[in-house]
Amino acid sequence: xxxxxxxxxxxxxxxxxxxxxxxxxxxxxxxxxxxxxxxxxxxxxxxxxxxxxxxxxxxxxxxxxxxxxxxxxxxxxxxxxxxxxxxxxxxxxxxxxxxxxxxxxxxxxxxxxxxxxxxxxxxxxxxxxxxxxxxxxxxxxxxxxxxxxxxxxxxxxxxxxxxxxxxxxxxxxxxxxxxxxxxxxxxxxxxxxxxxxxxxxxxxxxxxxxxxxxxxxxxxxxxxxxxxxxxxxxxxxxxxxxxxxxxxxxxxxxxxxxxxxxxxxxxxxxxxxxxxxxxxxxxxxxxxxxxxxxxxxxxxxxxxxxxxxxxxxxxxxxxxxxxxxxxxxxxxxxxxxxxxxxxxxxxxxxxxxxxxxxxxxxxxxxxxxxxxxxxxxxxxxxxxxxxxxxxxxxxxxxxxxxx
Numbered sequence: 001x002x003x004x005x006x007x008x009x010x011x012x013x014x015x016x017x018x019x020x021x022x023x024x025x026x027x028x029x030x031x032x033x034x035x036x037x038x039x040x041x042x043x044x045x046x047x048x049x050x051x052x053x054x055x056x057x058x059x060x061x062x063x064x065x066x067x068x069x070x071x072x073x074x075x076x077x078x079x080x081x082x083x084x085x086x087x088x089x090x091x092x093x094x095x096x097x098x099x100x101x102x103x104x105x106x107x108x109x110x111x112x113x114x115x116x117x118x119x120x121x122x123x124x125x126x127x128x129x130x131x132x133x134x135x136x137x138x139x140x141x142x143x144x145x146x147x148x149x150x151x152x153x154x155x156x157x158x159x160x161x162x163x164x165x166x167x168x169x170x171x172x173x174x175x176x177x178x179x180x181x182x183x184x185x186x187x188x189x190x191x192x193x194x195x196x197x198x199x200x201x202x203x204x205x206x207x208x209x210x211x212x213x214x215x216x217x218x219x220x221x222x223x224x225x226x227x228x229x230x231x232x233x234x235x236x237x238x239x240x241x242x243x244x245x246x247x248x249x250x251x252x253x254x255x256x257x258x259x260x261x262x263x264x265x266x267x268x269x270x271x272x273x274x275x276x277x278x279x280x281x282x283x284x285x286x287x288x289x290x291x292x293x294x295x296x297x298x299x300x301x302x303x304x305x306x307x308x309x310x311x312x313x314x315x316x317x318x319x320x321x322x323x324x325x326x327x328x329x330x331x332x333x334x335x336x337x338x339x340x341x342x343x344x345x346x347x348x349x350x351x352x353x354x355x356x357x358x359x360x361x362x363x364x365x366x367x368x369x370x371x372x373x374x375x376x377x378x379x380x381x382x383x384x385x386x387x388x389x390x391x392x393x394x395x396x397x398x399x400x401x402x403x
Contacts, residue, residue: 003037005083005150006363007076007099009044011192011265012215012323013052014229016042016075017359018083023367030373033178034364038087039356042079048072055104055138056270065104065138072102073140077147084148091149091397098153098366098390099144099359101137106168106265109133109382111258114164133161133263135168145393153366156389160376165383168263169195172208172377173368174361176200178350185317186309186342189358190324192216193264194301197380198309208380209260209308212253212300213269214324217293220274225286234329237294240287246277250296260308261382294330302337312339321347321357365390 001024009016019039026032044052051068054060060068080097083089113131126132135157145152157167175187180201187197194214198207215230222231231237255268274293281289306312318338324330325346335344346354368375374386 002095002367003089003093004095004363004367005080005097006359006361006366007079007097008359008362009102010322010358011103012219013044013049013056013102013192014219014323015044016079017356018042018079019356019359019363020083020087020089021360021363023364031177031364031367033181033350034174034352034360036352036356036360038083039353039359040079040083040086041355042082045075048075052102052104057272058105069138070140070143072138073143074147076101076139077144080144080148080150091395094148094150096151096153096366096370096392097144097148098362098364098369099139100156100170100362101139101154103265104136104138106135106263107133108166108258108263109164132164133167135161141391141393145395149395149397151370151395151398152393153369153390154393155391156362156365156369156375159387159389160381160383163376163378163383163385163387165376165378165381166261166263167381169197169208169210170365171195171358171361172197172199172206172380173375174357174364176203176206176377177364178352179319184311184315185319186305186315187347188301188318188320188322190214190297190301190320190322190330191358192219193269194297194322194324196301196305196309198311198315203377204379205311206377206380207260207309208377209262209304210264211304212255212264213293213297214322215297215327216269217274218290218297218327218330220271221278221286221290221293224275224278225289231290231327234290234294234327236287237290238329240285240289240291242295243281243284243288243292246281246284246289246292247295247299250277250292251299256300256303261380294327294333297324297330298333298337301334302339305342306339312342316341317343317345319345319347319350321352321354323355325354
């Protein structure tokens with residue numbers, strides 16, 4: 001049995017979640033469903049958070065971004081050390097610490113031009129002007145490895161990108177591990193961006209794709225209009241009315257014309273995009289704007305599922321997780337929009353707290369990495385083949401001095 005720490009700060013950027021899990025090997029020789037032991041949530045230090053938000057908007061110099069990479073590594077290290085102290089864990093108690101780093105930028109593949117490079121030897125051309133996907137996650141892992149004296153695994157997406165995979169979403173490996181015994185099932189993670197996965201014991205039948213916005217526009221609107229970090233429980237949105245003209249314009253976003261595997265980022269639905277509509281529809285109340293953005297999230301999730309999941313008639317449950325499940329109004333609207341035969345529940349039903357599932361994901365991915373297990377799902381992400389995702393940093397205490 002292995003114990004691991006997982007950390008996550010997602011596209012909603014509302015704090016860092018830290019978890020401790022246990023994983024045992026199942027009868028088929030693969031990891032069994034992770035057992036959640038404990039979880040904590042920590043705030044980003046305010047000056048660091050301000051710089052990360054500036055980085056999202058491409059307002060940092062390369063010199064500032066370099067230093068921010070080390071600073072965020074120190075933040076992840078502090079979160080890990082706090083959890084270890086609270087749970088009285090020593091380095092030898094932990095197989096590894098897994099986290100992806102804070103995503104600063106994410107660029108999907110260019111489908112129109114991707115095919116011409118897929119079998120070409122022009123490696124440089126794949127990324128020189130954009131056909132292959134790429135991304136940037138910050139949070140220097142050497143700082144975490146040394147501060148915690150523990151093997152640290154991070155930067156999971158680039159290995160998938162190198163094989164032509166989308167690298168996002170990343171939830172599908174955890175869903176395979178956790179739900180292959182009851183599949184096929186659909187899972188949904190509502191972070192800043194929402195993503196959906198089809199989990200199955202047969203990995204060749206799996207799929208994963210971003211559905212569109214999750215909390216990102218809702219939280220931005222709450223910060224701008226309510227001067228609050230979010231609309232608690234969707235109470236303000238619940239008091240408003242949907243503006244159909246605004247909703248129709250939102251649903252015309254070109255993102256929805258992309259086919260899976262697909263990924264979205266703040267450039268699609270972030271602050272600049274939201275501000276455009278806050279200005280254009282400034283005559284609407286905060287209640288009506290939030291009600292419309294909530295409806296937009298619910299419809300985009302339901303529509304993506306109905307448009308792209310071919311096995312939908314054989315699936316009876318949608319297992320939701322992420323910060324969005326705490327917004328009861330959003331969950332009500334989503335349940336109302338889903339096909340009648342699809343029951344909406346949360347990962348709590350299966351022993352994984354929804355708010356911590358993404359952190360559990362990175363701990364599970366790290367377990368696979370250090371055990372040399374394939375932890376991407378080519379059928380879901382579009383990669384050419386299975387791969388071992390993640391970069392591993394060993395702490396100095398494990399260094400062999402004399403061979």
